[in-house]
Each structure stands twice: as structure tokens, then as C-alpha cells.
Amino acid sequence: MTASLLEQLIDAFRILPGVGQKTAQRMAYHVLERDRDGGQRLADALASAVERIGHCARCRDFSETEICATCANGSRDVHLLCAVESPADRLVIEQATGYRGYYFVLQGRLSPLDGIGPRELGLEKLAARLAEGEVQELVIATNPTVEGEATAHYLAQLARQHRVKPTRLAHGVPLGGELEYVDRGTLSHAFGSRSEMPL
Amino acid sequence: MTASLLEQLIDAFRILPGVGQKTAQRMAYHVLERDRDGGQRLADALASAVERIGHCARCRDFSETEICATCANGSRDVHLLCAVESPADRLVIEQATGYRGYYFVLQGRLSPLDGIGPRELGLEKLAARLAEGEVQELVIATNPTVEGEATAHYLAQLARQHRVKPTRLAHGVPLGGELEYVDRGTLSHAFGSRSEMPL
Known part of the structure; x- marks a missing residue:
């Protein structure tokens, strides 16, 4: 017995990062119940992107x-x-x-x-x-x-x-971070790389 | 200026439930970098599902x-x-x-x-x-x-x-749950609906 279109769709959603069976089900139901136009748009965008986006010959982006x-x-x-x-x-x-x-x-x-x-x-x-x-x-x-x-x-x-x-790039304490929660490696690096404060 | 295919793809992913800008970006990059075949399969499954899945005339599923x-x-x-x-x-x-x-x-x-x-x-x-x-x-x-x-x-x-x-459907304490963490309404209902234990 072949899988139904709905099963195929749920299965296909699972290729996305962080998407398991439950989330894939929710996505499939959401598209079918609430946003078929969006689903069609996503299908078109995916197909075009997969087919036509390559890598820049100069920078590989x-x-x-x-x-x-x-x-x-x-x-x-x-x-x-x-x-x-x-x-x-x-x-x-x-x-x-x-x-x-x-x-x-x-x-x-x-x-x-x-x-x-x-x-x-x-x-x-x-x-x-x-x-x-x-x-x-x-x-x-x-x-x-x-x-x-x-x-x-x-x-x-x-x-x-x-x-x-x-x-x-410089390593150090992230802006808005608290010293107490910064890992030792980062803190040690930041301490060693201290610089004079500007006036 | 029209949006690039990549921007269109990221934008299209945002129709999915629980997917914001960051997750949509991650999904688009994942498909393009690692799984173009899967992306094509998802595009096909979506297009078929949106077009061909309707509602059962008898049960509306x-x-x-x-x-x-x-x-x-x-x-x-x-x-x-x-x-x-x-x-x-x-x-x-x-x-x-x-x-x-x-x-x-x-x-x-x-x-x-x-x-x-x-x-x-x-x-x-x-x-x-x-x-x-x-x-x-x-x-x-x-x-x-x-x-x-x-x-x-x-x-x-x-x-x-x-x-x-x-x-x-019966209401009550979920299996594996702890009474301490069950909400009052559920607990009160479960208490009122208590039944004699089988031998």
C-alpha cells in the first residue's frame, strides 16, 4: 500500500532541521486547514530555489x-x-x-x-x-x-x-552578559586581552 | 527591487506554525546546503497535497x-x-x-x-x-x-x-502525572468522579 498524500507531506516536512513527526504533522495540518495559498507559495519558492540557486563563482556564497x-x-x-x-x-x-x-x-x-x-x-x-x-x-x-x-x-x-x-574577530565577554555566567575560557581570554579605557 | 529567490524562500517558510525569521533562514540554508533532493520532494508533496487533498463528504476529515x-x-x-x-x-x-x-x-x-x-x-x-x-x-x-x-x-x-x-471522554488525573502538579479543576473533577477499585 502506498502512503497517502498527507503521509507523504508529513514525511517530507521531516527533512527540515528540528522538525520531528509531531511538528511535521502540525505543519501539514496547518497548511491544509488554514493556509493553502501559503503552502502553494512555499512549494513554488522551494522548487525555484532548489533548481536555480547555485554558488557564486567568486565567493562561493x-x-x-x-x-x-x-x-x-x-x-x-x-x-x-x-x-x-x-x-x-x-x-x-x-x-x-x-x-x-x-x-x-x-x-x-x-x-x-x-x-x-x-x-x-x-x-x-x-x-x-x-x-x-x-x-x-x-x-x-x-x-x-x-x-x-x-x-x-x-x-x-x-x-x-x-x-x-x-x-x-576579538574574543571576550559578550555585551549585556554577566561575568558570573561567562565560561572560564572566554573570561580568561577577555582578562588577558584587556585594554586601557578611553577617556 | 524584487526579492531574491533566497529571500522569497525564507519568507515562504514563515507561513509554517512556530517558524519565525531565524528558523526560516535556518531551514532555507539547510535545504540549499544539505538536502536539495529533500527540498524538491517537499515542494512536490506540498503542491500535490494543496491541490488534491479535500474533505471527505461523509466525515469532513x-x-x-x-x-x-x-x-x-x-x-x-x-x-x-x-x-x-x-x-x-x-x-x-x-x-x-x-x-x-x-x-x-x-x-x-x-x-x-x-x-x-x-x-x-x-x-x-x-x-x-x-x-x-x-x-x-x-x-x-x-x-x-x-x-x-x-x-x-x-x-x-x-x-x-x-x-x-x-x-x-473521562476527565481526571493523567497517567504518570503527580497530584501535586495537577490543576485544581482537574483534581476536583477526578476526586468527584472516583470509582471503586477492582479486586
């Missing part, structure tokens, strides 16, 4: 065109390049900071156990970009995890080979 | 066919009919209990303020079903909320008009 809008924007600072692990990281940096250089999206981090090496992260493309000679500073914004730090060290070496200055 | 599989199943007990608010309620009763009668799905509950009256719940169809004379007991399984209780009283009256016995 998601893009519908061969070169993404950011890379195609000639008014940004060509001396700055920021390496991030994922498109989501790129987005949050773009939204939260005043950074107006270019980006390079690794689409992952070095993880030899999972078979992710320099080739999977497109580092030959990054090396070629650094070799062009325009980039002066590589801002390494990988996550402060074990694998992210290893990737950062690898990228820093790569940058130095091309006489590009590698920089790393 | 979701169905791809005019009469749903449960109503078309002639081996169930025709003397029992269970009224539930939603298809999800029907499903959970079917899965959790040994009930093998038929169902009637109200697709809502009486709520005059929201413009939901007997007509919106298809009660004339339920009345016709009770008038057929086969049903002997109407199990009223609406939710134990204010509106669900009001609906239950209305349904009980309707059942009595057709000489059908209305019954209601």
Missing part, C-alpha cells in the same frame, strides 16, 4: 547568478576579504557590522575526519584570490570552535604566504 | 477521495460515531485507543465571536447522519476548553434529539 550581487558590487573595499564558514554567517556579519569589504564563504570548516579538506572548502580559489594582490587583510571569521580555530590557523598561514595580513 | 478510507471501510462499528475538532485529534484517537467506530470531524469548535456557528462545523451533515438511525452512541471528544465544552453541550443536545446516547 549562494547566488542565482554566476557572480553574486555583493561580488558584482564595484563600490566595496577591495583591500578587505572576510572568510566565513557559511552563508548564514556572512549574512549576520553584513547585517550587524559596518564591514564593507568582500566575502569568501568556505561552506564548511576543515574536518579531516569527515573528509573535509582544503579542496572541499575551495581554498585553491581563495589562494588565487589572495594571489591577485588586491587583498591586504583577510578577516578570518570562522566559529570559535575547535574545528573553526584549526581552519582559522590554516587560513592565516595561507594569507601570510601571499603577504596578506590575517586578522581574527 | 481530509481525504484525497470523495469518501475517506475510514468511512469507506465497511467493517467498522456503525453504532459508534466519535466527534472530534480536528483531523489531528482523529488521528491521535485512532492511534492511541482501540476505538473502531466511525468519526465526524468538526474542523473547528463553536465560537460565535469568530463567526463559527453550527453551519461552519457542518452540523446539519452530522444531524442527517444521526437521523439515519444506525448510530447509537455519539462519543464527543472535543477539547476540554471553554469553547470545546460549549460545543460538547450543543452536540449532546443534538444527539438526544435523535435518540442517540451522547458520551464524553
Whole structure:
């Protein structure tokens, strides 16, 4: 016996992150009971996105065109390049900071156990970009995890080979955080990196 | 400027219950980075479901066919009919209990303020079903909320008009619950409805 359309839909929702059987059921019922137009729109958006969104040939970010809008924007600072692990990281940096250089999206981090090496992260493309000679500073914004730090060290070496200055995001106490609840590693790092207060 | 496919996709995910901007972003990136096949499958399942799933002409549950599989199943007990608010309620009763009668799905509950009256719940169809004379007991399984209780009283009256016995799910202390944490209304009801322990 083949599964009904409803069962197929519930099953399909489970591909989404954080969605189990119960949530998938709720989503399917919600769409069918309350928002069939929205469901159709989601179906169309998904199909178009899966088919037409590829990777930018220059920065590896998601893009519908061969070169993404950011890379195609000639008014940004060509001396700055920021390496991030994922498109989501790129987005949050773009939204939260005043950074107006270019980006390079690794689409992952070095993880030899999972078979992710320099080739999977497109580092030959990054090396070629650094070799062009325009980039002066590589801002390494990988996550402060074990694998992210290893990737950062690898990228820093790569940058130095091309006489590009590698920089790393500052670590420290988060704004609005309370010292009591900050983990020891962060606190120790923040203490060691203390700076003189401005007047 | 029109939104990019990625923005459209993120926006479309927000129609799902409990999905805000952040979760929608995570879902879109997950599909694009890790599971494009699953994304395509979800798009197809959604489009088919929205287009082809309607309501059973007999019980108002979701169905791809005019009469749903449960109503078309002639081996169930025709003397029992269970009224539930939603298809999800029907499903959970079917899965959790040994009930093998038929169902009637109200697709809502009486709520005059929201413009939901007997007509919106298809009660004339339920009345016709009770008038057929086969049903002997109407199990009223609406939710134990204010509106669900009001609906239950209305349904009980309707059942009595057709000489059908209305019954209601038992209220009481949930299995595995601790008395200390049960709300007063439930505890008071459970105390009043106490029964002699079997030998």
C-alpha cells in the first residue's frame, strides 16, 4: 500500500532541521486547514530555489547568478576579504557590522575526519584570490570552535604566504552578559586581552 | 527591487506554525546546503497535497477521495460515531485507543465571536447522519476548553434529539502525572468522579 498524500507531506516536512513527526504533522495540518495559498507559495519558492540557486563563482556564497550581487558590487573595499564558514554567517556579519569589504564563504570548516579538506572548502580559489594582490587583510571569521580555530590557523598561514595580513574577530565577554555566567575560557581570554579605557 | 529567490524562500517558510525569521533562514540554508533532493520532494508533496487533498463528504476529515478510507471501510462499528475538532485529534484517537467506530470531524469548535456557528462545523451533515438511525452512541471528544465544552453541550443536545446516547471522554488525573502538579479543576473533577477499585 502506498502512503497517502498527507503521509507523504508529513514525511517530507521531516527533512527540515528540528522538525520531528509531531511538528511535521502540525505543519501539514496547518497548511491544509488554514493556509493553502501559503503552502502553494512555499512549494513554488522551494522548487525555484532548489533548481536555480547555485554558488557564486567568486565567493562561493549562494547566488542565482554566476557572480553574486555583493561580488558584482564595484563600490566595496577591495583591500578587505572576510572568510566565513557559511552563508548564514556572512549574512549576520553584513547585517550587524559596518564591514564593507568582500566575502569568501568556505561552506564548511576543515574536518579531516569527515573528509573535509582544503579542496572541499575551495581554498585553491581563495589562494588565487589572495594571489591577485588586491587583498591586504583577510578577516578570518570562522566559529570559535575547535574545528573553526584549526581552519582559522590554516587560513592565516595561507594569507601570510601571499603577504596578506590575517586578522581574527576579538574574543571576550559578550555585551549585556554577566561575568558570573561567562565560561572560564572566554573570561580568561577577555582578562588577558584587556585594554586601557578611553577617556 | 524584487526579492531574491533566497529571500522569497525564507519568507515562504514563515507561513509554517512556530517558524519565525531565524528558523526560516535556518531551514532555507539547510535545504540549499544539505538536502536539495529533500527540498524538491517537499515542494512536490506540498503542491500535490494543496491541490488534491479535500474533505471527505461523509466525515469532513481530509481525504484525497470523495469518501475517506475510514468511512469507506465497511467493517467498522456503525453504532459508534466519535466527534472530534480536528483531523489531528482523529488521528491521535485512532492511534492511541482501540476505538473502531466511525468519526465526524468538526474542523473547528463553536465560537460565535469568530463567526463559527453550527453551519461552519457542518452540523446539519452530522444531524442527517444521526437521523439515519444506525448510530447509537455519539462519543464527543472535543477539547476540554471553554469553547470545546460549549460545543460538547450543543452536540449532546443534538444527539438526544435523535435518540442517540451522547458520551464524553473521562476527565481526571493523567497517567504518570503527580497530584501535586495537577490543576485544581482537574483534581476536583477526578476526586468527584472516583470509582471503586477492582479486586
